[in-house]
Amino acid sequence: MSDLADLVDSNTNETCEELTLSNGIGTGLLQNDSVWCRFKFLKKLDLNNSELSTLPSGIEALSPTLEILFLSENNFEAFPECLGNLNRLRMLSLRGNRLTELSSSNLPKKSLVWLILTNNQISRIDPNVGELKELRKLMLSHNKLSSIPSELEGCKNLELVRLANNEITTELPKEFVTLPKLAWISLAGNPIAHCPQTKEKEILKSSVSFTESDVLGKGASGIVYAGKYSGKDVAVKIFKQQSMGSDGNPEDEAAINALIDHPLAVSALGFFLCDENEKHEGMVMPLLDGAKTIGRVPSFDTVTRDAGPTNDAIDLDRESVLSIVWNVATALEHVHRKAGVSNGDVYLHNILMCKVGTARISDWGASFIYDGNHDFADVFERIEVLAFGRLVQDLFDWYLNSSLPDLTEPADFLGRTRGVPLESGPFYDLVQSILQPDQHKRPSFKEIKSTLSQLPEFERARHAADRVACS
Numbered sequence: 495m496s497d498l499a500d501l502v503d504s505n506t507n508e509t510c511e512e513l514t515l516s517n518g519i520g521t522g523l524l525q526n527d528s529v530w531c532r533f534k535f536l537k538k539l540d541l542n543n544s545e546l547s548t549l550p551s552g553i554e555a556l557s558p559t560l561e562i563l564f565l566s567e568n569n570f571e572a573f574p575e576c577l578g579n580l581n582r583l584r585m586l587s588l589r590g591n592r593l594t595e596l597s598s599s600n601l602p603k604k605s606l607v608w609l610i611l612t613n614n615q616i617s618r619i620d621p622n623v624g625e626l627k628e629l630r631k632l633m634l635s636h637n638k639l640s641s642i643p644s645e646l647e648g649c650k651n652l653e654l655v656r657l658a659n660n661e662i663t664t665e666l667p668k669e670f671v672t673l674p675k676l677a678w679i680s681l682a683g684n685p686i687a688h689c690p691q692t693k694e695k696e697i698l699k700s701s702v703s704f705t706e707s708d709v710l711g712k713g714a715s716g717i718v719y720a721g722k723y724s725g726k727d728v729a730v731k732i733f734k735q736q737s738m739g740s741d742g743n744p745e746d747e748a749a750i751n752a753l754i755d756h757p758l759a760v761s762a763l764g765f766f767l768c769d770e771n772e773k774h775e776g777m778v779m780p781l782l783d784g785a786k787t788i789g790r791v792p793s794f795d796t797v798t799r800d801a802g803p804t805n806d807a808i809d810l811d812r813e814s815v816l817s818i819v820w821n822v823a824t825a826l827e828h829v830h831r832k833a834g835v836s837n838g839d840v841y842l843h844n845i846l847m848c849k850v851g852t853a854r855i856s857d858w859g860a861s862f863i864y865d866g867n868h869d870f871a872d873v874f875e876r877i878e879v880l881a882f883g884r885l886v887q888d889l890f891d892w893y894l895n896s897s898l899p900d901l902t903e904p905a906d907f908l909g910r911t912r913g914v915p916l917e918s919g920p921f922y923d924l925v926q927s928i929l930q931p932d933q934h935k936r937p938s939f940k941e942i943k944s945t946l947s948q949l950p951e952f953e954r955a956r957h958a959a960d961r962v963a964c965s
């Protein structure tokens with residue numbers, strides 16, 4: 495291939511909206527500035543894994559349309575200047591590069607909502623980060639940050655922040671953790687987060703068997719197989735090694751799984767280690783018969799919100815919806831109160847529903863442990879209360895055509911017309927107190943569970959959950 499123009503002529507159409515030039519296809523050819531202005535409709539460009547350390551300014555010709563740019567697994571040491579002129583860019587990934595600093599100087603401040611900087615060398619966040627006013631999702635796991643600047647409070651739209659596996663030793667600024675829309679945060683693998691030992695749940699690899707063809711499901715951090723352990727049918731998750739996942743490390747996921755013990759939460763029976771490096775290789779969980787997730791992971795459009803129901807959960811009746819609400823609230827009340835654990839990823843795509851219809855919360859890959867006596871204990875719980883509110887909001891939107899009172903987001907996040915407003919009453923009041931910007935005024939999970947338990951419409955859900963606990 496000698497020329498990008500040839501490549502473009504032979505493989506694509508200039509009216510295309512998406513172009514993939516990853517794995518070196520575009521390397522050395524990017525300099526052909528005249529090519530870029532021929533793309534009048536390009537919304538998404540993938541230049542992953544191409545040994546790039548600079549971008550030619552010709553790429554600015556894409557600014558009228560380009561929304562999504564992948565520059566992951568390259569050699570960038572700084573944000574290329576031309577990025578700041580891509581003024582429709584909403585999503586930018588520079589995962590797995592050599593960045594040492596996050597500064598908003600060369601970023602499109604008015605348009606950027608989703609920034610992925612996982613697995614770089616970032617040790618400093620410039621105070622000008624607060625200028626990224628539209629930012630909703632910031633992925634910074636696997637970097638070298640030792641502190642977070644209070645100026646992050648300027649990012650009033652931040653909803654999800656990943657900070658796992660950094661070197662954070664100092665308190666997070668209060669202005670940041672009390673941001674009005676912050677609902678998902680991960681902090682494991684930092685000196686400020688606790689990490690217990692999992693020795694008591696270590697099991698011999700030889701005691702677990704599974705066949706690679708028997709896949710139950712795939713997640714970002716590993717694959718789950720049907721298998722056997724101690725004569726029982728189980729689910730076996732094999733972690734991707736060195737995956738530098740956006741959420742955190744298998745070690746932390748394993749450590750937290752070892753702490754979770756609740757019938758409405760899916761957690762580990764045991765872990766086994768790699769023979770070579772003693773790292774966690776796999777995890778054994780109780781097998782949930784016919785387990786299916788309820789939500790689809792967020793899309794480029796929905797950013798921080800699940801994209802909609804899975805095909806396995808297209809139709810859920812009111813009874814099922816209320817049962818999911820009750821089960822998730824109950825499990826979260828338990829893990830926050832008993833273990834000081836924040837799940838960090840409370841989403842319908844992490845709720846597993848088994849054949850008989852019981853919903854359980856799963857996936858502790860973004861979780862972290864906090865000190866229940868610490869000043870921030872309430873803060874971490876109230877952040878997750880908002881994530882729970884988002885989950886309830888999605889359930890009512892998808893299945894009951896009902897819109898909940900949302901004081902954090904008076905206009906719907908996708909600009910859609912939502913369903914019929916929820917009728918006023920105690921449930922309305924509860925939801926309104928959950929979906930509000932002032933963290934202090936949100937209820938704890940204990941209070942949420944207590945209010946739900948007094949509502950007659952949740953009685954059947956309560957009894958069904960009690961039966962699961964007794965079985």
Ligand SMILES: Nc1ncnc2c1ncn2[C@@H]1O[C@H](COP(=O)(O)OP(=O)(O)OP(=O)(O)O)[C@@H](O)[C@H]1O
Pocket residue numbers: 710711712713714715716717718729731741760779780781782783785786787843844846856857859
């Ligand atoms: N205990 C289980 N029993 C039956 N199926 C399971 C069990 N745990 C997981 N699965 C299946 O495997 C899929 C992947 O699970 P996993 O927890 O790895 O995914 P995930 O929640 O997407 O996590 P990740 O953060 O790793 O991407 C689930 O969606 C589900 O279909």
